[in-house]
Amino acid sequence: MTSPSAIVIETRGLGKVYSIGRAPIVALEDISFAVAEGSFVSLVGPSGCGKSTLLLMLAGLVPSTSGEVLVDGSVVRKPAPDKISIIFQDATLLPWKRVSENIEFPLEIQGMKAAERRDRAAAMLSLVGLSDFGARYPHELSGGMRQRVSIARGLAPDPRIMLMDEPFGALDEQTRIKMGHELLGIWSKTRKTIFFITHSLTEALFLSDVVLVMSHRPGRIVGVIKADLPRPRTYDIIGSAEFGAARNQIWKLISQDEDQAADEGMASL
Numbered sequence: 001m002t003s004p005s006a007i008v009i010e011t012r013g014l015g016k017v018y019s020i021g022r023a024p025i026v027a028l029e030d031i032s033f034a035v036a037e038g039s040f041v042s043l044v045g046p047s048g049c050g051k052s053t054l055l056l057m058l059a060g061l062v063p064s065t066s067g068e069v070l071v072d073g074s075v076v077r078k079p080a081p082d083k084i085s086i087i088f089q090d091a092t093l094l095p096w097k098r099v100s101e102n103i104e105f106p107l108e109i110q111g112m113k114a115a116e117r118r119d120r121a122a123a124m125l126s127l128v129g130l131s132d133f134g135a136r137y138p139h140e141l142s143g144g145m146r147q148r149v150s151i152a153r154g155l156a157p158d159p160r161i162m163l164m165d166e167p168f169g170a171l172d173e174q175t176r177i178k179m180g181h182e183l184l185g186i187w188s189k190t191r192k193t194i195f196f197i198t199h200s201l202t203e204a205l206f207l208s209d210v211v212l213v214m215s216h217r218p219g220r221i222v223g224v225i226k227a228d229l230p231r232p233r234t235y236d237i238i239g240s241a242e243f244g245a246a247r248n249q250i251w252k253l254i255s256q257d258e259d260q261a262a263d264e265g266m267a268s269l
């Protein structure tokens with residue numbers, strides 16, 4: 001068994017240049033960090049700084065132009081859906097399939113037998129509190145429920161790593177807070193390693209062990225903030241002095257970087 005502090009994801013000098021059209025876009029530059037097994041790590045940064053690109057590279061879906069991604073010490077060259085699940089902002093469920101069939105779908109692709117698939121889907125639905133909705137179609141559910149189905153689908157193959165790209169971005173604030181609590185509940189039961197992208201500094205701190213802060217394009221890691229807040233976390237923690245201080249620290253990193261980007265923009269006029 002791996003020790004709790006084993007490194008499961010590592011990036012070394014990772015870079016990405018998109019070469020479409022005449023001017024290449026340097027999306028990421030020299031990204032190096034490590035994620036401990038079983039930890040909850042968030043990534044925050046301004047729009048367009050390369051967060052989704054980084055997530056797709058961790059999943060082996062987008063190749064790097066420099067540096068490398070390692071999962072369990074091996075260089076990632078292609079997707080490994082049995083090990084890594086991705087959950088996007090939109091639930092991306094198949095509208096013509098029932099909720100349970102949507103959850104079974106990745107298992108079917110893996111070749112799992114029908115009876116086992118059904119049991120697994122039922123267990124995942126129970127985990128996300130939707131046991132009574134397996135026979136419904138996605139359009140019969142609310143946005144929050146659909147997102148819970150997509151989390152259940154991501155958990156179904158029992159991956160060690162869950163990559164989540166703004167999974168609650170399309171939800172109203174109240175549902176979003178509730179989903180955050182639920183995700184922490186699922187995480188504490190399953191002890192997956194979670195890599196979570198969000199625009200919300202509060203959400204990042206509330207959920208995470210570590211918050212990675214990225215700069216304006218080209219994306220670089222400008223801070224690694226440890227969220228040393230007690231668990232299990234309740235909503236009250238957001239009002240604490242500790243939480244406020246950590247949030248301020250992240251805000252300073254982001255706003256300093258934005259000021260610098262604006263100054264550089266002015267200088268080049």
Ligand SMILES: Nc1ncnc2c1ncn2[C@@H]1O[C@H](COP(=O)(O)OP(=O)(O)OP(=O)(O)O)[C@@H](O)[C@H]1O
Nearest residue numbers: 018020025027046047048049050051052053054217
């Ligand atoms: N397939 C692609 N081809 C060309 N350029 C791309 C591609 N994907 C992303 N980019 C560019 O790379 C940069 C980073 O994009 P990315 O989507 O990773 O940012 P992001 O931080 O996830 O933004 P947001 O917070 O808005 O989701 C942007 O300038 C974007 O235009």
Ligand SMILES: [Mg+2]
Nearest residue numbers: 051052053165
């Ligand atoms: Mg994005």
